[in-house]
Each structure stands twice: as C-alpha cells, then as structure tokens.
Amino acid sequence: MLHATESEPKAVKPPIVAETTHEARINGKKVEYTVLAGDTHLHNKQGEPIASIFSTAYFRDDVRDKQSRPIIFVFNGGPGSSSVWLHMGVFGPKHVVIPSDAERVGAPPYVVESNSESLLDIADLVFMDPVGTGYSKVLGESEPDAFWGVKEDAEILSEFIRVFITRHQRWNSPKYLAGESYGTTRAGAMVRELQEGWGSIDLSGVFLISSILDFQAGDFTPGNDLPFITFLPTYAATAWYHDALPNKAQFTDLPSFIDTVREFAVNEYAQVLLKGQWASDVERNNAIEKLHQFTGLSKQYIEQSNMRIDEFLFMKELLRDQGKVVGRLDSRYLGEDASIVSNRFEADPSAYAIDGAYTAAIQSYMASELGVLREERYNILSGDVFSGWNWLYGSSPRSQGFLNVAPFLAKAQRQNKDFRIFVANGYYDLATPFFATEYSMSRDEMDPARITMKYYEAGHMMYIHHPSLTALAEDMREFLTAQDD
Template sequence: MYRIHMNFYGFPCAGRRLLLAFSGLCLAASLSAPYASAQNDAAAKPATDKAAAPDKVDLPPLPPDAHTEQSIQIDGKTLRYTVTVGTLPVRNTEGKLTGQVVYTAYTAEGPNRPVTFAVNGGPGASSVYLNFGAIGPKHLQVGNEGDSPSDPATLSDNPGTWLDFTDLVFIDPIGTGFSRSLVPQAEAKKIFYSTTPDIDYLSRAIYDWLVKNDRLASRKYLVGESYGGFRGPRITYYLQSQLGVAMNGVVLVSPYLNPTLEDDGDLSPIPWMVTLPSITAAHLEREHKLTPDAMQSVIAYTMGDYATALLKGRSDPATTQAMIQHVTEMTGLEPEFVKLSGGRLETQAYLREVFREEGKIGSIYDSNVTAFDPFPYAPEQRSNDPILASIIAPTTTAMVDFVTRVVGWKIDARYNALSYEVANDWDRGDDLRRGSVVQLREAVSADPKLRVLIVHGWNDLSCPFMGSLLTINQMPVMGDPTRVAVKEYPGGHMFYSRESSRVDLRKDVMEMYRQH
C-alpha cells in the first residue's frame, strides 16, 4: 500500500503516502479488501436469470419539497432568503426512474442574481462540508485543533457566505446525504458509481434544476471540493459541450485535479516537490512565520535547487548533502529523519514523526490538527485521521436537524455525510487516472470569458497546492492570463474552517463574480 493515499473523500492525490482509514473524508484501508472480495465472490457465483433479478428497490417516497424563510446580517445589511430542500429525478435513457438527487438551495430576491452549484467529493461525501463549512449562510465550527465530535452541533451565521452575491444550490450525489439509488446495487455501481456516469447525471441534475426554477438565463457558476474539484472541469465541459449550458466561472477547492503527479517517486522529483512546500508551511505556521512572501521563497527553492538536487541523485553528493541540510532547516524536522529519507519526505511518515514526542499524530488535511496516536508503536498508522474522526458526528447531527426540524423536510432515512458503501463500490478505472486537466483546458479554450479560481490551504497534504500550481504553470495562456488562477490561504484541505481564510476566500470569489 506504499505510495497510495486517498484524498478528501477517496482517491489518490499527489505525493508518496500510505492508504489511511477513510483518509480525507475518504476510504478506509479495509474497504479495498471487501471490494476485491466481493468481485471474486461475484465471479465465483453462477449467473442468475435476469428475469428473477429485481429491477428496482422499493423505498418509501421522499417528502415533497419543503421551504422556510430565514435572514442573515452581512456587512451591516439584512439579507432575507428562502431555504428549499427538494429532489430531482434521475432517469435512464428509457425514461425509467433510477435515482433521486436531494439538494439544498438558498435563494434571495433581487435582479439578475447568479446561481452557484456546489458539490463535494469522496466520492461518497455529501455537500454538507461546503454548505455548513464554507459558503452557506450557516456555519458549523469543525475541523480545527481542539474541536471535539461531542461539541454541540450549533449553527451560527456565516460571515464568509457567498449568499449576498449568488444563490446557492448544494447537490448531494446518489448515495450521499439523503440522495438515493432506486435500482439494485449491481446496477447502481454501473450507472452512478463510476467516473463518466457520475459526471453525466450530476450535469443533468444541474440542468434540471435550472429548468425547474426558470433560471436558465441566470449567470451560472460551479464550485467543487476535493473529488468535487475533479468533477468541476468535467461537469463544466459536459454542460458546455453536451447539454448546452455554459458556466460563467468555476471555483475548485482543494481539488483532486491531476492524479498522475504522484507517479514514479523513485525517479521523478515531482511527487516530493508537491508535498515539501505544504510540510514547510505547517512548520512556518507553528513558528508564527507563515506569510505569502515566506512561501514564495519556499516555492522558488522547491522548483529550483531542490528539484535539481533530486535529479542529480548520487552523481553529486555535495549537492545532495546541501539539499538535506536545507530541507531540515525548512521543515524543523530531526536531521536524522531527513537524512535517512534522502530529503524525500513521505507524507505518512512525516505525520507520525512531527508530533511523536507528544504521542500525537497530525492530520493529512492539516498536519497542525492533531489527535493522540492510540497505536504509537505500530509500524504504520492504524487509527483514523484526526480531522475525519472529529467531523462526521457534528456535520451529520447539524444537517439532519436543519433539514428535518428547521426546514421541515420530514424524513426518517439515514443521512450519509460520508458513505462507506459508495466509496467501496466506486469504479477506479483508467478514466479516473486521466484526471480533469484535459477538460479544464478544453472548457477554458472554448469560452474566452470563462474564469477558473483554484484555491488551497497551505498545509494540505491530501491535495497539496503545489500540484495545482505545477499543473496550471504548464497550461497555455489562452487570452487573459488571470482567467485561471491559483490562490492559497492559511489552513489545510478545509482551510475555510478558519474564519479569516473563509472571509478572504469570499472576497476573492466575489471579485471573480464581479468580472462578469
């Protein structure tokens, strides 16, 4: 399992790392074995008669759409808005109902308001993280050092919300939140839990919401986080080229964008270049020295002398020794640890090493968020990620209470903030390994007015900012060079858990929206 790590909700991101238990709102290591076992069991069983197999799953109907009115104070002004929890049907090419997508929409009165669609990642994650964590009008305090899963799941007004300049529609993919498949599991795996079908039906859900709400003429935006950042360019291009709906802008939050950056760390310097700046950023933050200027020096060294030293390898021992010494100074790690790693800092080894003296382990999403290591003498990490271990309970409690009690969408089904079943069933074929850079380039090329903002937390080792920076630096300039931009903020994968970063993100996104 060396060199494989699953991102914020489920797939490998750049850099050498180990498979964690549901690392990054993602898969448990143990899920790989049951998935393979299920495939083997299926292959061993005789084929069943199609006529005897059920063609649908009988479930009680979902409630009709529900609405409630709320308000929030933003910049000294009162904004009144409507919350809607509703459903969108998913049908196959024959018109058969195969699933139901549940969404949460926040809409306000006003002329020419744009609409922004939001989707998280995993796959297997609902949209509650972007909703209550980042951009919705209500905020839940989770994901920071010291936060506890048993803290009250109390919602407060969000000063970082985008609602004053855009309506917001949070979409839960099938199998997440209350969204559900209406076909047997084997069929659901084919039509929902795979790269291409996932993009197709989610794009159609956006189209259907626009038609249902008479919003096709509105300016339209998309925000995706982590694997939702993988979805973002593909959905944008599919809507643009297949369904005839053009996005005005896309925001990719800590995106899983370019999977092959992690390849061949024995030869290529890139996997180590991707993670070193985020490890250094975490150290600078602990020293109260993290600034954009300091990080520019780190980035310059990483793309210059560090990459050169790795490429030279044993042919230049003096350069290698100088690199190891510099990496030791940058990261604050023990010299012997850096020396024995050859200056190549494997993520999971780092997360155990950096807080070992305290008996703690750092989170892959923000290494400065820690938990006690319950198995400190094991050869590799056996516990869940510190952030993951603390956020599922409060996000689930907060969302179920909001939907059922506040909005009044009465349902007794289970809410999946993060679905192990979806993660286990997902098809990890070649199409996923191709990433979404091709679709990003094509969408930007086709629309000279499309703007893309890629945002990261400095400390994220799940989907490090350096991966996006290297990727975008290799894109051709198509018109205005600022149309595709990368920005970083203090924090980790969910940097928006910090109010200052969340508010700064709001300002940067608002500026992008104003350019249309």
C-alpha cells in the same frame, strides 16, 4: 409462477420535497429566501427512473430578473462525500461554529447560527449530494456502479443540472460549479460534460476549493517523484506552524518562507531527485541539509528515506519526539496514537476533531428548519462509494497512469471567453497541497488572466478557521461580482 421479486420492477416512491421560507442578515443586509430540500428523480432514455439526487436549493425571494442572477451548484468530494462541508461551512445561510485554532469540538450541543458570510445575497445556491451520499440513491433496476466513477458521476450530476435549470427556468442565468477536494476533479469532469458538444450548457466559471486536478502531482506511487516536490512547501508550512524548524527566526513571515521553499523545490531538490544515483555527494548533502532546515525532520531520517518522504510518514515523524501526530486535512491539528513508533497515524486528528459537529449540525438543521425529517441514514461520507469508484475516464485510467482534468478546464477557457476559475488553497492542507495545485494551473494551455489564486493560513476546510472564512467569503464575493465588470 414467478415470485413478485422476479417479475416486477422495484417499486419507486414519489420524490419528496420540502419547501420553507426564511430570512437572514447576510453581508449586512436582510435577505428573505425560499428553500427547496428534497429529491429529484432522473430517468434514462426509456423514461425509467434510475437515480434520485437529494439537493438543497436556496432562492432569494425578491429577485425580479432571474436571468442576471448567478446560480451556483455546490458539491464536496471524497469521492463519496455529501455536500455537508461546503453547505454548513461556508456557502449556506447557516453554519456550524467550531473552534478556530485547531481544537477538538468534543460532544454536542454544537453552535449552529446564521452565516453572514454566505453568498446567498448575490447568488442562488444548490447543494448536490451525489448518488450514494446524503439521501441520494439509485432507483429501479439501477446498480450503484452505473454512477460511481469519474465519468459516470459527472454525467448523472450534469443531467441533474439540466433538469434543475429546466424546471426552475434558469437556462439563461450565469451558472457556476463549486467543488471541494475531489469535488474539484468532479467540477473539471462536469465542465467537459456540460460545455462540450452541441446543446451545451455554458458556464461562467468554477470555484475550486482545495484542488486535486492532476493526480500525478498528488499521488505517491513508486517511480513518481513529482509529489515529493509538490508536497514540500506544505511540509514546510506545517513545520513553521508547530515551531519545528531548526532556524525559524531567519525567515520573516510564512509567505516569504514558502517562496524560498518553492524555489528550492523546483530547482535543487527536483534536480537531485531527477538525477538519482547520478547526483554527486555534494548535491545530495546540500539537498539533505536544506530539507532539514525547511521541514524540521532530522538529517538522518531524510537520508535514510532517500530524500523521499510521503505525507503519512511526515505526519507521523514531525513531532514524534513529543508523541504527537499532525492532521492530514489540516496539519494544525494534533493527535495522539497508541503507538509512537508506528509509521502511520491511527486516524486523521483533523477529521475526527470536526466530523461529529458537522454530522449533528446538518441533521438537526434539516429536521428543525428545512422540514426534512427522515429516518434513513444521511450518508456524510461513504466508504462504499470510495471503494467502488471507477477511476477510468477515457484513455486515462488512474490505475495505469494519472487522472488529470486540468486540460478540460483549459479547453473550457479556449472555447468560452467568459469562463473563469477561482482557486482557494490552504497552507496547511496535506490532502491537496497548494503547490500541487499551482503546478496543475501553471501549464501552458491555461489562461492565467482568468485564474484567481488565493491562499489561507488554514487547511483543507479553510473555512473552519474564522479569519480564513471571512477572507474566503470576501474573495469569492469579489470574484463573483467581477462578472459584471
């Protein structure tokens, strides 16, 4: 006789959804809204449950015409991150308030307050946690690797959107995706899943926050010189912020300084890297001198690095003489390592500076206000998901080439005349540098008339910088309302 575990399928508990009502003052107006926070079970073609997606959906109550009201599906990246950052940072009606100027938050209590910058007054919001993040998980006989991959992830989250808009009768509403970091890669893959082929779900656009679309422009690998070019303007911005430039006074402001660095990067610097040993001593020495002027790194270090300095070397070297390392997600942040002479930091100071606040905020907020009180772990950022990720998408394996989803967005523009793209860039973002995004979005097949590029004097999560939060919210609001023009 077989044991029960060998003969019976894994038991699947019914989905749990909490419904609560609230009101807030957003964009100067009183907004009453309903929140649905809980599980959506998705099934295979045989009707068997395969995955449970946890989402938090916000609906404004006094909306009579749902067909004209936009709905935004929001997620973060990783891969392996929950939606906590965009949820409690910029889009949601509540947000956690942390110091604006790159200070560590310390221990709780943290301030969680109404977010007057939320877009809930003009759009409904759905925050999605991919499988293995938040409370989302596999069901039944499914295995995680069925969902942990570029295409697999895009497919299951696109299926969630199909089920959601069917259940809530939103097929005819303007629909947007909003992603941050790898979430922008996810958005590109989901655009392809949703819009291409018969029975498509056409979108009005995407919000790309701290983008990584073409990994060739962002991955430092032997033989690939492109990232040394695309990261350079962020190195320069970081050195500017920390007063590490040898002659900062000769530049009037950050944007004009960055323009100068861009010009050097795509011309003199790119040519020297391309020429390699064919470059003359004069060309090499001129490039080294300008790299010193633009990054603050010593000429000896630049020369000994063969003019090729990756992000981790830069973060450790810039302020080494002060015993400081700069952050990766936000290079305004500073940290201290046990070893000054190592070539890589112990941990990202811009990550451990804010992680505790966001983790506590989402747990406290869900339990106290949304009726979601679960003893299981809410996975903020899962290393298991990241390490188990399948980067193969069609014929473009990241391990052999470079994943690039920008062409999917270009195709979406060609096939959908209303498809628009909003791009938010942080000057101090060393994870997804803004010049790499500019490179990805400047390819010939893209339609620049339907691309909005914005810049903020902050990092990867630019919304933790209070002035940038206000500017970002205003920019996204203007982009969203432009659909009616």
